[in-house]
Amino acid sequence: MFDIMQGVSINLFVKTNQKKKGELGKLYQYDLQGKRSFKYDFLKEKTVKNIEWNNLQNVEPNLFFANKDFEGAESYDKGFKIDELFLKFISGIQTGRDKLFIDDNKDILLKRMKFLLEQDVDSKFINEFNIKDSSSYNLIDRIKSANFNEDKLRIIEYKPFEKKFIYYDEKLLKRSFSSVLANYFKDNYGLSLMRTQVNTVNFQTIFLNKSLTDINFYGFQSYNFPLYLYQERTAFDERERIPNFNPKILAEIEAKLGMKCVDDENFGKENFSKENFGKENFGKENFGKENFGKENFSKENFGKENFGKVLNFAEVENTPEVENTPEAKNASKAESKKTNFSPLHLLDYIYAVLHSPKYRETYKEFLKIDFPRVPFPQKETFWDLVQLGSEIRKLHLLEEISNKDLQTKYPIAGNNVVAKPTFVTTENFSKENFGKVSNFAEVKNAPEVENLTGKVFINETQYFDNVPETAWNFYIGGYQPAQKWLKDRKERELSYEDILHYQKIIYALTKTDELMKKIDDICFTEV
Structure with missing residues (x-):
């Protein structure tokens, strides 16, 4: 014993x-x-x-x-493996010293890197950031050979819904994996997956990224699959980028759909026009409604008298165009769909399938042991799944979420400091209990009600209101993002941007749950 x-x-x-x-x-x-x-x-x-x-x-x-229980193996094996469809994939970045090379604040990070690379660091700095060699990481020599360069600053998707800044210098980082991850220095999408399931009962480790990702994106070793590979143009191939797909598997997919995979050079920019060519943030895929007019928006210009007017920015959508009307664009898309699909469409299809609760349950044993297989698409259901996958993709990237879409409120003024995040169902909330967060945490046996909502208290008096319980408990990998995001900010003051970001996370998780159920209404495999 x-x-x-x-x-x-x-x-x-x-x-x-x-x-x-x-x-x-x-x-x-x-x-x-x-x-x-x-x-x-x-x-x-x-x-x-x-x-x-x-x-x-x-x-x-x-x-x-x-x-x-390997029942269904024959059906499952008919699909294509993700790691066989994608030609190149790699583990996320391993900095060796996250506290040194990653930060929420880009100015603080740049100042720290400049001090590290241009000054004689003191013992306090050395101890705080663990500036010493290990058996597999010769950090001291790397620091001596590196030069400070502000252009090394990049965005890293550290966890689901969690972006930070990283000083991405191949000479400094323990494992930069730049041969693959450098493809995110330009417009791109990628899948973040785990090879095997750890710290989760069912398959839930699926998320999209547009930037660099961390090796522990899900808390354990995570892998990244970029949609596009960028290359130097040559006389034989003038393409700047190519789809990161196995030609043989892609040919099978094309044959089953009776369509060709064609890369649209204006990928992700449904509002593309000559007048807007070259504008960095232009295009619906990369520029959400909530950002319309954001160039002129700042906290300094956000007075009480203007509170709520930002919502109007998102409503400016339907400016008439001479040769680029919504009707013309939709007609062109519909015509194109008869003969072509894009790499992004295929990514959206995969994203939809891997968010199917029925698919996850049917093949749960297989999904635990290796990268997932995905059934070859059927022409009858392909575009429906592409549409649902596209919606989930945009939600997870927090794109096209307007302020007016947000149902979660943050009604009480205060210091905005996170103490102990606690979810309290609305039906268990009363004036007599207001502020007694310790009591709220003991309310565990509320009856199950569909679409039950509640309050997420960040401290004794302040809370996010009208939070669906499904969003609070929603898992991505081993994390519950609505809970982890707040717990990671314990004893920190939430800014205006933080509060808005959290409201978007709740919206994204709520809508994802709804769309996952719609995916199961579509018969896309033999299950």
Whole structure:
């Protein structure tokens, strides 16, 4: 008996001299769970011969030491593997010293890097940021050979819905993986996945990014699959970028759809026109409604008398265009869809399938052990799934979320300092309990109500109101973003931008849950 909660494996090996050459040994297993007295009684009464052993099947290639439900293997194996469709993929960045090279504030980070690379650092700085070598990371020599360059500042998607700044210098970082991740220095999308499931019961490790990602994006080793690979133009190939797809698998997809995959050079810019060519943030995909007119918007210009007027910015959408009317654009898109699809369309299709609750449940055992397989698309359902995948993609990138879409409120003034984030269902909230956060945390047995909403208290008096419980409990990987985002800001003051960002996270998670159910209404596989 062991005084620990962690499961313990006791192994007995028996050599019979009866096994044929190359034959695998037989595996028998028994789980003994319960209180100590029960285990003592079991061991007193049983022997190796009279225990009712479970016969474990050795199924290649994984050879699990446990019985698995592999029903549906034939159907699952008909799909294409993500790591076979994408030609290049890589682990996320491993800085070796996150506290040194990553920060929420770009000015603080640049100041720190300038001091590190141009000054003689003192012992306090050395201790605070762990400036020393390790067995696999010669940091000191790297610092000596590097020069400060403000252009090394990049955005990194550190966790789902969590962007930070990184000083991305290949000479300094432990593992920069720039051969693949440098493709995010220009317009791109990517999938963030884990090879196997860790710290999660079902498949939930799927998210999109447009920037660099961290190796521990989901808390454990995470991999990144860029949609496009950028290249130097040549006389033989004038393309600046190519889809990061295996030509053989792509050809199979094209054949099943009866369409060709064509890269639109104006990818992601539905409002593209000559007048706007070259404007850095132009295009719906990269410029959400809430940012319309943002060049002239700042906290300094945001007075009480203007509160709420920002919503009007998002309403300026329908400026007439001479040869680029919405009707003309939609007609052109519809015509194009008859013969072509883009790499982004295929990414959206994959994103929709991997957000199907039915698909996750049906193939949960397979999705735990390797990168996922995705069924080849069917022409009848392809565009419906592309549409739903596109909507989830934009939600997860917090694109096209207008202030007027936000239903979550933040009604009470205060110091905005996060203490202990706590969710309280609306039906358990009363004036008598107002401010007693410690009591709210004890309310666990509220009856299940569809679309139940509540308040998320950040301290004793301030809260986000009208937060759906589905959003509060929603998982991406091993994280619940609505909870983790606040917990990571404990004892910090939330800014205006922070409050708005959190409201968008709640909106995105709520809508994602709704769209996932719609995906299951579409029959896209044999399940």
